[in-house]
Amino acid sequence: MAVDESLTKIVEKTVKRAKWRGLSVVEVGDPVLRKTCASYEGQIAPETFGKLIYAMRSCMLSKPGVGLAAPQVGLPLSFAIMEDHVAGARRKGLGAGEELREEGRMERRGDEREFAEFPFLVAINPSYKPLTSKKAYFYEGCLSLPGFQAVVGRYLDIEAEWEDEKGEEHARKLHGWPARIFQHETDHLSGTLYLDKCITRSFASNDNCEKFLLPYSISKTKKELGFSFKMKNDED
Ligand SMILES: [Zn+2]
Secondary structure (H helix, E strand, O other): OOOOHHHHHHHHHHHHHHHHHOOOOOOOOOHHHHOOOEOOOOOOOHHHHHHHHHHHHHHHHHOOOOEEEHHHHOOOEOEEEEEEOOOOHHHOOOOHHHHHHHHHHHHHHOOOOOOOOEEEEEEEEEEEEEOOOOEEEEEEOOOOOOOEEEEEEEEOEEEEEEEOOOOOEEEEEEEOHHHHHHHHHHHHOOOOOHHHOEOHHHOEEHHHHHHHHOOOOHHHHHHHHOOOOOOOOOOO
């Protein structure tokens, strides 16, 4: 597909503005978050696309977040960025004390998130297929629904496919936390939010998540808030 000159101009203006005040993230209720995104076929001129990806990454890291999809910056096009790191940057934006607190929590409840390194990825026209029916349950938030989190069941193992900026196709098996991020971001591109898939009774403000829920295991949280799902080692 040829470059869309008028769209390129709009994006160019947006990234110029972003240099000063950062990109703004579209919040839930904006119809752009509910659109099925058009396949990305190079509608934005390559140089401008590079600047947009840079601005999106700066925005994601500053929030902090671990992924950002094009509709979240107002573009109904099929691409997203993702990134999370096990070492140091894992609790991006948190001070040393808070990072220690997180370490303590993980010791107590085990690594239910199944953290794994997820280097920066620009995923164009991504898709995924579950490799097994096994799901993992953990909290998830979204930069488009700031201030809240909920438990979402996500496939534990997926086959992820995407194209890079050069149009080359990639396929990779993802497990645990990176698989969750990939599913969340790819869902954005078909107008699906985590809200559509979460266990609504687990929905919580970030403050209450911090205070009542995150320090404990998901099994305890299930009992406290009165929701259910079947996990491999569940007693009930
Ligand atoms: Zn999101």
